[in-house]
Amino acid sequence: MSSSNIKDNVEQMLSKYDNKQTSAVEGILDNWNSDNGDFVFPIVDGPPGTGKTSVGTIAAARYILENKHSQVGYLCYTHYAVQKAREDLVSYGFPNDNVVELHYDVNATNWDQGVYGCDSDLKCASLDTKRRLRQCSVLLCTLHSSRRVFSSANRPKVIIDEFSQVSTPMFFSVLHKAFAQKGIAQGCYPDGYALLGDPIQLPVISTQPLLRPNIGIFIMQRKPHDNHQLVIQHRMHKDICEAVNQLRNVCHAHRIETAPKAMQRDLSQLGYSWNKSKVPSDLAEILDPTKPLTIVNTDKCGHEGRIFGGSVKNINEAKLAVRIATAMHEAYTDKNGKGLEPSILSPYSAQIGEIRQEIPETLRDLISCITVYRAQGREYPCVIISFVRNNEEGYIGFLGSENEFKEQTYVACSRAQAKLIVLMPFKTFLNHGHTEFEALWKTKNAHIVELQG
């Protein structure tokens, strides 16, 4: 596809953007060395579904279109985020071999799919390959592997996505990698930097309080900085968005609004029809498509089981999650008769292990089941969350407000587009000062279901 096609696509995307998104894109495109002596360092605060990756990739595309022979280094925390950003760029019309993911696995090379596996210094790359990489418009990579980008590009615009997971040392480690590039005097000269992410999403994991503030927060704590706030989300039904806003309110973050097209986004609107006769009677209320946000009281699921060394599981809640997911798959079909593929999320890997063993072998590829941590950056039509904890004392471990992983609740709830089913025992999560869960429970239009038997 020619650059004029890419330009058309980018302009078409930009025409759909709201003011905040457009302003964020322009901030990223600005020269880092402003005329009045300020250093331009845009930080884009993009809550779930507000299109922060889209803002990042559109900014990257415009930068390429507006600057001849330019390159963008697009850095993400996970490979999944790298792939999503790459897909966006390809959808604007960039050829597959022009937006290339630099991968640590040397066997992963596939130019047709835009992946090049290499060592960190590109020592094994031939001159031809190096030339080819220098001609790529966008080089994508995980932050830990970012040396590869600076070994390939000379003056890339550096865009860092999902900065909530990027610790301060990690950011400076990336900067050092740019400095350390051999063969270029004084290292590689990035043509500016930008951070994209949601500061209250999954945090930097560390045992050390000093290392927990992400780079965005570190910068904002040191210098007055007015970040770009995106406010209109395009992912979730308004009832689910309301639950997310309740959680954001607890974190003192700004409210987000639902775009008109997502207001009534239930499973029917996504093209699924449901056959109530296929639903076990005790699950009918939970599966009801007119109730996008359903909170199930699992008091009767029995107590959690502790796995030594870190994780917790609840066998009965795991069985319930699998029953609901199986019923969803059988009761909801799209226009081609294909069953809905629900996703089960849990903060505990032991519970994920338990749930995976419970899923019938025939459905294992159809019902996804991953930890909340891995779910960041993903979205699903239907999400079932198993919070696992079930005790009389109201102890919810790292999910509690005072702990660093409380954001897991927020991330888990904001993955759902049209149907969110939360499994939690009220005796444990309510009336014990767990403000996030109480706020979630109080969400307007939340449908509360008492589990029978």
Place this chain on the structure above:
Amino acid sequence: MAKWNYPRQEILEQVYPAGKPPFDPFPNVTELINAFHCPRAIYHYLHHAEEGACIPRTATAGWRSGETFHGFIELVKNSIIEGKLSFGSKNPQQAINYSWSLFINSNLSKNIEKYDVFWKQYIEPWIRRKSNELASLGPNSKNYFELTVANTKIQFKTIEGGIRNYPLTGRIDEIDLNQKQIIERTLRNEITPKDYQVWLLWKILCSIDKSQYPENLKDVDFSTFDLIVETPTTDTKVDKINPEFEYRTHDCYAWIHDLTFDPKAVAEAYLNSACTYENKKDCGLSWMCYAHKWPFPMCRGEMRRKFKDMYRALLWEKIWGYDLFQYRFLSLEQDKLEKQALLCRATIVPKSQRNKTFQVRIDNPLQAGLIWAKASDDTDRFLVIFGNFSIGRRHRATMARIAPNLFSVRIENGGQPSLSSQPLIATTGTDFLVSEEHPTYLITGLQKDLHNLEFRGAKNPDRAQGDSKIQVLEAIFGSRPITRGREEDHE
């Protein structure tokens, strides 16, 4: 230092650690030899992950030359033992030279010229010296390479005549059971500090309870083994009764303890440096101790103050992750660890090996489920152990699920695993152990990058002004204002 502080039982079983570790680190042999070399070297090692103090910078192969030397000897010896390499009527040098060319190609090095020099300088003299020994190797030879040994309580005599216990772990280059030798290799002509290193490794081996020995080593008495430091041209036997090593070990542990927890110890370490600017020692880190600092960025002082706290935080992070992991796996019973799925027992599927990949079966459903959950994440790594935590060969690996209890394992370091020889030291039959790996290498990478960033900069103000890397530092740590970019009214 009163005594080494071990983690209490509740710490060993604590789920979510945070803050300052309430126990002392679990040092490795490299840390001890750095502390032995110079207090500043161990400071750089602990806080900045700079480990080059005792490693020479050779003109031929750079930092990892020692590893290349030893790695190739391991390959040659294993190939002869497994019958893959035989000399017949050929000159051993010619036969091994072919293996050398394959070795350097598989290790992704294209700088053949450099490796030709390496061959002539190091490998060739070694082969000339060892040709008889190589010729005597065969299926009955019992040579174990790269075994990791560890124990929580190793006794060292004090100068007052008492005894103190410390934890220690390390990796032995080679154990030759037939010749009763423990071998450490170096490219340097002087054997210090390798003599101390091999002595420490021998102390660990001898301290391990016989019940913890893998089946094939149960009858071996390591206290009678010779300690050898092997260079390309010489073999030197090290004294096992060595009071100086015993006494200096206490100093080394004291430095490790103090530099881990006490900010004032850094100044102490500088005061006790093994060399001065005027009288520099032959040390891989002298460039760092006496480095020239560029005038730009001007905010270097503030940046350094912030980074200083981060180094210690990263060190503590490593202690919570990796050192506690060592204490836990060496202190708690294996059955308990397995029951709780912290450790899984896996069985190799026969004839499933393809280069660095092979298949394993995990029969325990809970363990299989957990490995599946963790294996799905492309950032998770596992530790594959042939043997056990006290004595065993450890590999970093990735795993992927093939069927409910069947996984493929891909070894990520230490070359291609030789499955025909490694299970010799496994706990039972062809079993081995799998555990989740703590990504210490990511933490040390951050420490190293932060520290190296402190040395970067520019001399020329115009150049500094035009360099976005220097300016972003000035903006974050210095006086340059920071802004989000152009403000346009789109309303």
